[in-house]
Amino acid sequence: MEPELSEEPPTRTQFTVDDLDVEILPLIYEIIRSIEKDPYDTTQKAKESQDTSHKIIELQKKLDSARAQIKRLPGIEYSKEEQLQKLETLRKQLRLKRELLLKYRNMCSFEIPKVQ
Secondary structure (H helix, E strand, C coil): CCCCCCCCCCCCCCCCHHHCCCCCHHHHHHHHHHHHCCCCCHHHHHHHHHHHHHHHHHHHHHHHHHHHHHHCCCCCCCCHHHHHHHHHHHHHHHHHHHHHHHHHHHCCCCCCCCCC
């Protein structure tokens, strides 16, 4: 019998911006909507105030989570100037490699005569 090969998706070692979970606008919208409501009943006001407090705490947790996720992004430890310098270096490398590829494409190709 052949051993079964499990096809697991490759684990990604690098955290990217696409992996961030920073969806906070719906929470902010809910908080604003709950603040805009002005119920006349005092018991209703207390309930709305408590709901708003829970939403604010949830927003704070979401923001803390986003901060922690952002710290995991590669390159975040560099200053803006260092990032721009690194980007410029990579652009120069790309330009040189493109020039080399173009040069090699335009080189004369040697034709090998067929032996009969």
